[in-house]
Amino acid sequence: MKKRIIGIMLIVALVVSLAVTVAACNNSDKTKIGVMLYNFTDIQGTEIKSYCDYLEQNFDVEFVYEAVGSNDEAHISGLQNLLSQGCNAVISGYDTALSRSIAMCEDAGAYYAVLLGEVSKYEYLEENGYQPTLVEGMDSKYFLGGVTQFGGDPETVGTAYAEAAYDAGLKKIGAISFPTFTFKDGEAIYNAFKTKLAELDPTAEVYELQTFMYTQELCEAEVTKLLTNHPDVEAVLGLGSGLDYIYPALQNNGSSAKLLALGYNNTVESLLSQGKLLTAGTNNYTQCMASVFVRIWDAMNGKSFADQGEEINGIAGYPIITSAEDLADFKNYIIPSDKAKGSITAEELKNAMVTYNENATWAGLNELTGRTLAEIKEARAA
Numbered sequence: 030m031k032k033r034i035i036g037i038m039l040i041v042a043l044v045v046s047l048a049v050t051v052a053a054c055n056n057s058d059k060t061k062i063g064v065m066l067y068n069f070t071d072i073q074g075t076e077i078k079s080y081c082d083y084l085e086q087n088f089d090v091e092f093v094y095e096a097v098g099s100n101d102e103a104h105i106s107g108l109q110n111l112l113s114q115g116c117n118a119v120i121s122g123y124d125t126a127l128s129r130s131i132a133m134c135e136d137a138g139a140y141y142a143v144l145l146g147e148v149s150k151y152e153y154l155e156e157n158g159y160q161p162t163l164v165e166g167m168d169s170k171y172f173l174g175g176v177t178q179f180g181g182d183p184e185t186v187g188t189a190y191a192e193a194a195y196d197a198g199l200k201k202i203g204a205i206s207f208p209t210f211t212f213k214d215g216e217a218i219y220n221a222f223k224t225k226l227a228e229l230d231p232t233a234e235v236y237e238l239q240t241f242m243y244t245q246e247l248c249e250a251e252v253t254k255l256l257t258n259h260p261d262v263e264a265v266l267g268l269g270s271g272l273d274y275i276y277p278a279l280q281n282n283g284s285s286a287k288l289l290a291l292g293y294n295n296t297v298e299s300l301l302s303q304g305k306l307l308t309a310g311t312n313n314y315t316q317c318m319a320s321v322f323v324r325i326w327d328a329m330n331g332k333s334f335a336d337q338g339e340e341i342n343g344i345a346g347y348p349i350i351t352s353a354e355d356l357a358d359f360k361n362y363i364i365p366s367d368k369a370k371g372s373i374t375a376e377e378l379k380n381a382m383v384t385y386n387e388n389a390t391w392a393g394l395n396e397l398t399g400r401t402l403a404e405i406k407e408a409r410a411a
Contacts, residue, residue, distance in 0.1 A: 059091040060329060062322075063111030063119040064144075065104065068096050071273075072293055073122075073145070076314040076364055083368035084322060087375035099243070101126045105133070112137045118325045120144050120318075124175065131166030140328055142321040143175035145312065147342040167341070173324040174341030176317050180399050181344050183214040186310070187221025190266065190289045193308045193351050194222075195229040197287070199264045202226075202233070203255040205248070205275055206268035208240045215240075215268040218291075222266055236262070245274060252278035262286050264307070272296060272309065298356060309350045313363055315372040316345040316398040323382050323394055332383035334391035344399040355402070362405045372405050373397060 097107035118140035151161035206215035267275035271290025293311040300306035320343035
């Protein structure tokens with residue numbers, strides 16, 4: 030009897046061991062994708078991780094995260110760390126050290142994509158007579174491109190914000206953004222805002238665009254400069270993280286100027302209800318992730334879009350909040366905790382992949398990832 034019991038125990042132990050081994054093997058077969066951002070604590074970081082969790086539930090994929098700060102060497106160190114962990118692809122939020130990063134991934138046989146901005150395939154250098162010169166690495170099969178924000182049309186944001194300013198009866202408006210060389214869309218939004226407001230109300234005045242480099246101290250200096258030069262300012266077009274940088278600077282200066290902000294955080298509901306905030310908005314991070322994930326998944330399966338041509342930047346939308354209703358829709362369809370109820374479901378994503386749908390197209394992917402808040406709401410109601 031004892032021998033029989035021991036035999037049964039050995040069999041059970043063997044089965045358990047085999048199950049663990051199989052599970053480990055299955056896990057090791059998962060596609061591993063690294064994600065690099067400055068941090069994962071703000072809305073973009075938390076929303077990107079949340080959608081990645083959803084993707085892990087619906088695809089045989091595992092995401093690995095690396096916070097890399099904002100300098101080149103930290104970026105390269107983080108990339109090396111992800112590649113050393115066996116990542117099959119790496120998604121960077123930014124085009125930091127782009128050619129070097131592509132070369133590292135090419136050497137490792139890993140794909141590389143930029144998540145939060147478009148990339149330029151050609152550069153125009155004086156030494157080449159300003160003729161288009163292919164940027165190093167752009168012709169690598171391992172580089173899968175970037176994502177154009179604001180639905181590819183930042184001017185529409187400026188127009189919408191101008192309409193909100195006009196509706197509020199604003200006449201004297203300042204504007205503060207990040208430097209153009211780091212955020213060229215900021216200038217495009219400002220110009221469209223100024224042009225549209227002049228059409229709506231020729232008596233309104235939009236002051237010159239001021240810029241600062243990504244620190245609260247430098248933002249405070251620009252806000253102080255604005256208030257000193259234009260003490261009559263009624264509102265600020267805050268294009269450089271308006272809620273995180275510019276609003277606190279206005280408060281610290283004792284200003285009652287209203288804010289038209291690019292950006293979103295948990296103060297939006299309160300500030301909107303108090304009338305201190307007229308507009309807010311942020312990238313649709315689900316759409317950004319979906320755009321690059323489709324390209325990575327197809328590439329790993331030997332697939333690509335027949336109609337993509339030389340285009341390397343996908344599209345992601347920019348939901349705008351101007352009312353309590355907009356905010357409710359934003360929470361329900363852009364940043365819900367259950368991503369199956371959000372901007373892009375797993376089923377929609379698979380339908381956009383050549384891997385699962387031989388009729389999938391690049392145009393169809395961009396249509397999916399460029400949907401507006403109203404279009405997403407309509408799709409979920411269907």
